[in-house]
Amino acid sequence: MHITGTPIWCDARRRRDICFVSSADRLSRAGHGQLIGTPLTLALLGTKGEGDLAVPVRQRFTLGTLRLELIPSGRGLGAAALFVDLGGRCTLYAGAVRTTRGGIGDPAEVRSCEALVVHAPYGDERHVFPKLPDVIAQTVAWATAELAADRRPVLFCDSALDGLELAVVLAGHGLAIAAARPIREAAMRVNDRTPLPPISTPGKEPRVVIWLDGDHGSLVKALAGKRFSTALASGRAIDGATGYDAGFVWASAADRKGLLAWIASANARDVFVTGPCADAIAAALGPRARVVGPPRQMALFAP
Secondary structure (H helix, E strand, C coil), X not given: CECCCCCEXXXXXXXXXXXXXXXXXCCCCCCCCEEEECHHHHHHCCCCCCCCEECCCCCCEEECCEEEEEEECCCCCCCEEEEEECCCCEEEECCCCXXXXXXXXXXXXXXXXXXXXXXXXXXXXXXXXXXXXXXXXXXXXXXXXXXXCCCEEEEEECCHHHXXXXXXXXXXXXXXXXECHHHHHHHHHHCCCCCCCCEECCCCCCCEEEEECCCHHHHHHHCCCCCEEEEEECHHHHHCCCXXXXXXXCCCCCCHHHHHHHHHHCCCCEEEEECCCHHHHHHHHCXXXXXXXXXXXXXXXXX
């Protein structure tokens, strides 16, 4: 996504001279000339800081004649939206947003703008999420009960960024945490910037284990000989948790109602929506909204 009238690209997959990163799970380094992001996001990406621009949230700054500000997006550790003032014309690039409290960091903030770009991983009619504090309480209760039954509770998450939130929140409730290597490495990258709880490798001590959902195979090896139970901790659990012992709707982004309310508060004339549920959100917003995404294959003939 390119903000016209500026040299700034946002969450770009290909190399760009200047690229804003909304959250650490949105891209790899990809050889960009200069990255703009919060200090935590850039640390999570493993950048060395040479030429990059690390900006705390709510601290206004300039880039040439542009006036910019990073504001919390609620997506996870270090995540932010980019507000750009081009001399009276304002654009807000948000990435994914989460409007509820309970996770890491502040919920998504908003600024009035003329153009808004937002990512919609959720947004269908069925996406009605429970309150995050309630989900956290259910997760803690389940994990505590599994440990009492001499089983290792394993929580599968969607990314290392999500895994860090699970680790920090559950440790705050007194649970000892072990995690997959990508989550441990992410924690090490930011440990000198923000206090994180100890996160160990799965071993003899009974701990809550946090694992990436795309890597079930290595879990069996890590917990060889140990009794364990599994749960999906993701917004995807709203559709059920087939293949797991339990499921918790621990969503990293807003549900349909929360996202639409957040978009409305921006008072944007034009709204550009990306992501799996972009069509559903754009349809709810009407003519001012447009879906932005990769080319789609269309049928030549009607069925």
